[in-house]
C-alpha cells in the first residue's frame with residue numbers, strides 16, 4: 282500500500298510496508314548501517330528540522346566589516362591592555378576549540394550513530410565549526426595577529442591547555458568500530474555527547490562569549506562582536522542537537538542510565554565549571570572595563586545548571602538567577618529587527634527557493 286508523507290513541505294509517496302520496516306530499523310546506535318543516504322521516512326523529525334534551521338542561519342565571516350576593530354586594535358588610546366588580552370584569549374581559545382569540536386563530530390559521533398537524518402544534521406554541525414574556525418582566521422588576518430602566537434596559546438596558557446585536555450580525554454579512544462552493544466561503551470559515547478554538548482559548547486564557551494559581547498556592548502570590537510553573536514546562535518543549535526541526541530540515546534538504551542553513571546556526569550560538569558572559572562580569572566586578572574571575574578563565574582554556575590536540567594540531571598546549585606540579563610537579550614539575535622539585513626537574508630531566501638538542489642542530500 283502506498284502512503285503520502287509530507288516532510289518539510291515536500292510530498293513523498295512511499296510503499297507503506299517498506300517505510301514501516303525502514304522506520305523500525307532506524308536507531309541512534311546499532312541501527313541499520315547503510316552507506317546510502319536513505320532519509321525517508323524520518324524517524325527523528327527534530328534532527329531534520331534542526332538541519333534546516335541551521336542552514337537558514339548560514340553566515341560568512343567576510344560579510345562582517347572589520348575596519349573599526351582594526352582601528353581600535355592599533356590605537357593606544359582607545360583600548361586597554363586588559364581589553365586586548367580578552368580578544369587574544371578569545372581568538373586563542375576558540376582557534377583550538379572549534380577544531381576539537383569539529384574533529385569529534387566527524388570522527389566519533391557522526392561515525393557511531395546510524396540513522397541518516399542524524400548524520401545529516403551532524404554534517405551541518407561539523408560544517409558550522411569550519412565556518413567558526415574560518416571566522417577566527419579572518420579576525421587574525423584583519424587585526425594582523427601572528428597566527429603562531431595564537432597557536433602557542435594552546436600550550437602556553439595553562440587554563441586553555443587544561444580545558445582542551447578535559448574534552449580530548451573523552452574523545453581520543455572513541456573512534457570507529459567501537460562495540461556499541463556493550464553498556465560500558467554506550468556510556469562512553471553518552472559521556473562524550475554530554476561533555477561536548479553540555480560541558481564544552483554549552484558551558485565552557487560562555488565565559489568568553491559573555492566577555493566579548495560585553496565589550497561589543499561598549500562599542501568595542503563591533504565586527505568581532507557580531508561574528509561571536511552569529512557563532513553563539515549556531516552554538517545554541519549545537520547544544521540543542523547534542524541534548525536531543527543524548528536524550529534519545531538514553532531512551533533507546535535505558536541500560537546506560539544508572540545512578541552511578543548519572544553522578545559521574547554531574548561530577549564531570551563540576552570539573553568543567555572549575556576549569557572555566559580558572560580560565561575566566563586568567564582572562565580577567567583585574568576587574569577592568571566594567572567586568573568582574575566573580576560575576577562571570579556566577580554566570581557560569583547559572584549556565585551549568587541550565588545544561589544539567591536540560592538532560593535530566595541534578596543541578597549543582599539551586600535557585601540561581603542569571604546575573605547578566607542584558608546578555609540574554611544580546612544573545613537572542615532574532616530580537617533585533619535589522620540583524621538579518623544583507624547577505625544573511627539572501628542565504629535564507631535562496632535556501633527557500635532552491636530546496637530541490639540541496640547538495641547535502
Ligand code: FE
Pocket residue numbers: 379382409410413512516
Ligand atoms: Fe563552534
Ligand code: MN
Pocket residue numbers: 382410482515516519
Ligand atoms: Mn559548536
